Amino acid sequence: MSDSGEKSYDVIIVGAGPAGLGAAIESGKAGARTLLLDENQKPGGQLFKQIHKFFGSKEHFAGMRGFLIGEKLLEEAVKHNVEFRLGARVWGLYPDGCVTATDEENSLNFKGKKIILATGASENALSFPGCTLPGVITAGAAQTFVNVQHVLPGKDFVVVGSGNVGLIVTYQLLQAGANVIKIIEAAPKISGYGVHAAKIRRAGIQILTGHTIISASGRDQVERVIIAKVDENFNPIEGTQQTILCDTVALAVGLSPRIELAGAGGCEMTYSKTLGGVLPVHDDNMETSFEHILIAGDLSGIEEASTALDEGRLAGCRAAYRLGLMTLEDYTSKKVMILNRLAELRCGPFGNKRMLAKEEIWKKAV
Amino acid sequence: MSRLTAHPIIKIDEKKEISIYYEDQLLRAKEGETVAAALLAHGFRIFRYSAKRNEPRGIFCGIGQCTDCIMEIDGKPNVRACMTIVHEGMTIRTQKGLGQ
Numbered sequence: 001m002s003d004s005g006e007k008s009y010d011v012i013i014v015g016a017g018p019a020g021l022g023a024a025i026e027s028g029k030a031g032a033r034t035l036l037l038d039e040n041q042k043p044g045g046q047l048f049k050q051i052h053k054f055f056g057s058k059e060h061f062a063g064m065r066g067f068l069i070g071e072k073l074l075e076e077a078v079k080h081n082v083e084f085r086l087g088a089r090v091w092g093l094y095p096d097g098c099v100t101a102t103d104e105e106n107s108l109n110f111k112g113k114k115i116i117l118a119t120g121a122s123e124n125a126l127s128f129p130g131c132t133l134p135g136v137i138t139a140g141a142a143q144t145f146v147n148v149q150h151v152l153p154g155k156d157f158v159v160v161g162s163g164n165v166g167l168i169v170t171y172q173l174l175q176a177g178a179n180v181i182k183i184i185e186a187a188p189k190i191s192g193y194g195v196h197a198a199k200i201r202r203a204g205i206q207i208l209t210g211h212t213i214i215s216a217s218g219r220d221q222v223e224r225v226i227i228a229k230v231d232e233n234f235n236p237i238e239g240t241q242q243t244i245l246c247d248t249v250a251l252a253v254g255l256s257p258r259i260e261l262a263g264a265g266g267c268e269m270t271y272s273k274t275l276g277g278v279l280p281v282h283d284d285n286m287e288t289s290f291e292h293i294l295i296a297g298d299l300s301g302i303e304e305a306s307t308a309l310d311e312g313r314l315a316g317c318r319a320a321y322r323l324g325l326m327t328l329e330d331y332t333s334k335k336v337m338i339l340n341r342l343a344e345l346r347c348g349p350f351g352n353k354r355m356l357a358k359e360e361i362w363k364k365a366v
Numbered sequence: 367m368s369r370l371t372a373h374p375i376i377k378i379d380e381k382k383e384i385s386i387y388y389e390d391q392l393l394r395a396k397e398g399e400t401v402a403a404a405l406l407a408h409g410f411r412i413f414r415y416s417a418k419r420n421e422p423r424g425i426f427c428g429i430g431q432c433t434d435c436i437m438e439i440d441g442k443p444n445v446r447a448c449m450t451i452v453h454e455g456m457t458i459r460t461q462k463g464l465g466q
Contacts, residue, residue, distance in 0.1 A: 039430065040430075040449075041451070051375045051376060065375070122427070122431050123427060125426075132416075132421060132423060132434075133422065133424075134411040134412050134413070134422050134423065134424030134425070135411060135424065136426070137424075137425050137426055137427075137428065138426060138427050138428065140427065140428065140429065141425055141426065141427055141428030141429070141448075142428075144428040144429060144448075145402075145403060145406065145425075145428060146370070147376060149399055149400060149402075149403035150369060150370040150373075150376070150378055150403075151367070151368070151369055151370070151399070151403045151406050151407045152367055152368050152369075152370065152406075153367060153406050153411075153425065153428075154367060155367065155368075175373060175374055175375065176370055176373060177370070220412055220422045221411055221412065221422065221424070258431075
């Protein structure tokens with residue numbers, strides 16, 4: 001390992017998904033010397049895996065497929081002189097704004113006046129006998145292999161979870177020619193949007209609610225799963241077991257904010273069930289308990305790519321304002337505009353719960 | 367487990383083929399793909415055996431977070447198969463326990 005010396009920036013952003021790109025665009029546009037770090041070889045986070053059309057308004061690129069949105073954002077970031085450092089895994093964040101990373105060969109040190117963490121989320125695992133067998137994968141893994149690597153990671157799939165991730169990935173598996181036998185869902189109702197569920201049902205795939213996976217088994221890899229009906233306390237009901245022959249189980253059982261770096265930086269944490277678990281306390285300027293550390297996207301609560309993008313834009317503007325690169329008037333008008341757009345995304349029966357949960361978190365930051 | 371040849375939305379580009387060696391066996395991989403993708407495309411999904419109970423493990427998260435897919439790649443143990451891009455002449459071995 002060799003030390004490459006320390007480079008200074010106005011704003012360092014960790015994570016080049018929609019939140020990180022949104023932050024980088026705004027910070028770069030305001031004239032801040034901006035560095036965007038990501039451990040992957042390509043920027044865009046999960047955007048380039050999204051081949052479905054997005055919702056929202058014009059500002060959220062409604063009607064455009066995810067990967068095309070990714071290309072547009074990248075173009076914009078490059079236009080505003082954002083410096084990209086890819087293949088750099090960030091492992092440390094210090095109170096003085098030092099960010100340490102590795103590219104597997106070298107130790108990389110950077111110093112930022114403002115740090116924006118956009119580290120995203122991890123997919124949740126589910127514990128059951130056989131859950132470690134090859135063939136039990138996350139829905140995100142299925143999506144990565146199919147849409148990015150163009151390889152089907154299995155043939156006959158059972159998808160666990162009927163949230164939007166489960167529904168969208170199921171549809172994408174079908175588009176890629178896989179056989180999806182069933183989606184099972186422990187809750188009594190389908191948990192994702194009706195528009196996604198309808199596409200699955202039109203394709204003739206059963207979404208079995210009120211059922212859970214009991215076990216996966218096979219010789220050295222998945223050959224079958226056992227599922228069963230659950231009661232109102234989600235306990236399996238004796239005598240309702242059924243066996244499904246399959247080679248792959250895709251788990252779509254929720255996401256959790258990826259808080260490791262924020263934790264290393266010393267950010268105060270809080271808990272929100274609606275927003276995916278433990279996450280850094282932050283206000284409606286995206287500032288954490290440390291003024292110089294801001295957060296955006298799934299790290300600040302599990303939502304969607306469109307909300308992540310706008311939260312990123314807000315964090316980027318806030319950092320620029322704090323650095324004296326934007327007037328208070330300019331910042332305030334941008335903030336109002338972005339918060340209004342976010343409020344539009346946080347409405348309806350799904351969004352409203354997230355709006356209330358966000359407001360709870362903001363209150364804790366005061 | 368197979369490669370996609372056609373897709374209603376994604377354009378499947380022709381990619382250059384390269385040679386990699388999995389347990390001394392020659393496999394054709396596509397330039398730019400990950401080790402995990404190359405192995406899955408050929409139907410291999412056991413990437414390592416766990417240290418304590420010698421149980422098979424393979425891909426789980428596919429994006430470098432869980433480290434369940436670590437293998438011995440070019441003689442180096444504990445390398446994430448899902449994050450490592452193939453190169454001509456690469457040697458890949460199933461990792462046993464903590465690796466060699």
